[in-house]
Amino acid sequence: MTIAFYPGSFDPLTNGHLDVLLQALEVAERVVVAIGVHPGKVPMFSFEERAELIRASLADVLPEKGADIDVVSFDNLVVDAARAHGARLLIRGLRDGTDLDYEMQMAGMNRQLAPDIQTVFLPAGVASRPITATLVRQIAAMGGDVGAFVPTPVSMAMKLKLKR
Template identity: 45%
Template sequence: MRIGLYPGTFDPVTFGHADIIRRACRLVDRLVIGVAINRDKGPLFPLEERVALLEGEIAPLAAVTGAEIVVHPFENLLIDCAREVGAGVIVRGLRAVADFEYEFQMVGMNRALDDSIETVFLMAEARHQAIASRLVKEIARLGGDVSRFVSPEVRAALARRFAAG
């Protein structure tokens, strides 16, 4: 069984993430969505809510792709998480050249830690390349329309979060 790991903070999950998930499912039999518990980033959504939003997004994708998709929170090294879930490949999404420089460094470090786990880069579709969770949160915080970037469920979660805060 080919197992892939797609890590991120998913704060919140966007159509760009969903695009990468859908396309990664063509490459693996089981895709583990690793939700990073990165306290340094100060996520808008707590871990439980990020996991729940992701699970809502992947249900229809699993039905369409035929791949098994699971959500797995993690707080350890990415390479250790990959070993934990039995992943032979780490899937990373790229939006722009700026992403590549950071990702290139990460691949080098991960290969130094475990050269048996490959990293595969998938470019987001052109219509999703500008989508970044950070920008979606900023647009939502300022009352803008994020419906082109996130699902109705995520849009509602953003509205609740900013109305409460």
């Protein structure tokens, strides 16, 4: 079985993240969506909330694929976390050339650390290329509608979160 490891903060999950996840499910039989948890950062959503939003967002578009993903947390080197979950593919989404430059450096370092894990770059769809989780959080915090940038479950959760 081909297992892919898709790491990120997913705070929040964007349409770009979901697009890459759907592509990853075409490349691998199982995808481990790995939420990076860093003690120094205060996320908008807890790990549990992000995990549920990932599952709910996938269920909205491909309910039959829900059993093909696991959502886990990690706080160590991505290659070590990938190995711990039996992954041989590391999924990285690309929006533009800037992403490619950064991701190529990361892929090179990861290849040195773990030659048995192959990085696979998946391009974000045209509509989701300008979307970043940081911009989504900023727009939402300023009262903007982020519905065009995130899956429906995420949009609803952000509205509830920001009403508090």
